[in-house]
Amino acid sequence: MTILVLGGAGYIGSHTAYELIERGEDVVIVDNLETGYKEAVHPKARFYQGDIRNREFIDSVFDCEKIDAVIHFAANSLVGESMVKPLKYYDNNLCGTKVLLESMVEHKIDKIVFSSTAATYGEPERVPILETDRTMPTNPYGETKLSMEKMFHWTSMAHGLKYVSLRYFNACGAHKSGSIGEAHNPESHLIPLILQVPNGQREAISIFGDDYDTKDGTCVRDYIHVTDLAQAHILAVEYLMKGNESNIFNLGNGIGFTVQEVIEASRKVTGDPIKAVTVPRRAGDPAKLIASSEKAKSVLGWKPEHADLEEIIESAWRWHQSHPRGYAK
Numbered sequence: 534m535t536i537l538v539l540g541g542a543g544y545i546g547s548h549t550a551y552e553l554i555e556r557g558e559d560v561v562i563v564d565n566l567e568t569g570y571k572e573a574v575h576p577k578a579r580f581y582q583g584d585i586r587n588r589e590f591i592d593s594v595f596d597c598e599k600i601d602a603v604i605h606f607a608a609n610s611l612v613g614e615s616m617v618k619p620l621k622y623y624d625n626n627l628c629g630t631k632v633l634l635e636s637m638v639e640h641k642i643d644k645i646v647f648s649s650t651a652a653t654y655g656e657p658e659r660v661p662i663l664e665t666d667r668t669m670p671t672n673p674y675g676e677t678k679l680s681m682e683k684m685f686h687w688t689s690m691a692h693g694l695k696y697v698s699l700r701y702f703n704a705c706g707a708h709k710s711g712s713i714g715e716a717h718n719p720e721s722h723l724i725p726l727i728l729q730v731p732n733g734q735r736e737a738i739s740i741f742g743d744d745y746d747t748k749d750g751t752c753v754r755d756y757i758h759v760t761d762l763a764q765a766h767i768l769a770v771e772y773l774m775k776g777n778e779s780n781i782f783n784l785g786n787g788i789g790f791t792v793q794e795v796i797e798a799s800r801k802v803t804g805d806p807i808k809a810v811t812v813p814r815r816a817g818d819p820a821k822l823i824a825s826s827e828k829a830k831s832v833l834g835w836k837p838e839h840a841d842l843e844e845i846i847e848s849a850w851r852w853h854q855s856h857p858r859g860y861a862k
């Protein structure tokens with residue numbers, strides 16, 4: 534199979550490209566390198582630098598390569614940034630996907646797997662969250678991802694394209710090789726920020742609120758290893774290749790950990806006391822997000838293999854120790 538990975542120089546995209554190549558698949562990567570890194574592109578992938586909003590560019594990739602399926606990660610994905618720059622999110626996430634779909638329809642490429650998010654649910658009515666639960670995003674990032682899902686739905690009705698939307702919970706961890714991992718600039722995610730403390734780059738980790746209705750007052754999240762996410766994308770491509778219908782799946786471990794528990798596990802893994810200070814809540818953070826991934830398990834046959842929180846943190850710690858500044862030299 535030849536798979537086009539859009540956004541394959543980003544965090545989850547690069548891990549998916551690595552897994553595909555390890556399985557012997559032929560991989561083409563497109564990335565505009567706005568938030569991705571050339572160093573994260575697998576050396577065996579054919580790489581095209583460009584933007585999916587550029588119709589001529591994306592047409593030229595489909596003209597040059599014989600693509601069997603597309604995996605689409607090319608989007609902006611920071612909740613906080615989306616609140617202050619909503620139109621950036623509408624432009625890249627929605628306008629980019631519109632151009633991509635026009636080109637796919639014209640080139641008769643009819644299978645796509647794409648990254649969606651738990652942010653499509655907003656404040657959940659209950660946990661664990663099912664795919665059929667209410668979707669009411671509380672930020673432009675989640676809103677644009679939900680609109681992308683709808684764009685796929687209506688395009689599939691009109692043009693016969695088949696899609697799988699994967700709603701991730703909290704992606705974390707790093708590849709076992711230690712050569713790729715999480716690198717955002719600026720960093721806003723909990724585990725990389727915690728690990729900056731033992732790495733000597735931050736004095737303390739801030740806990741955003743300890744007065745939530747949870748067991749220790751800090752927010753609960755469902756942390757899922759990036760390699761397990763990557764495997765789910767491959768299973769989703771295979772699902773579409775078998776001629777199955779379009780579908781939506783949650784991807785999480787189904788286990789919630791509080792911010793305090795993640796800090797405690799990081800102390801164990803690193804052997805560092807990791808100073809923590811409580812600060813006010815961050816706007817827009819739901820108290821608890823936990824996935825029900827039963828559907829992905831039963832329909833796709835997905836089985837997360839790195840569900841242990843300490844194992845996840847260990848893999849992240851290896852990466853951050855060897856790459857304290859991410860991909861920067």
Ligand code: UFG
Nearest residue numbers: 650651652703721722723726739740741752754792815818
């Ligand atoms: N947190 C802290 N201190 C920090 C950073 C984070 O206490 O310095 C807390 C947050 O308040 C939250 C938890 O740690 O409770 C996890 O925060 P992250 O920023 O790592 O992740 P989020 O849960 O906010 O975001 C994740 C994904 C998004 C997705 C969102 C859905 O990264 O892509 O879930 O709500 F949109």
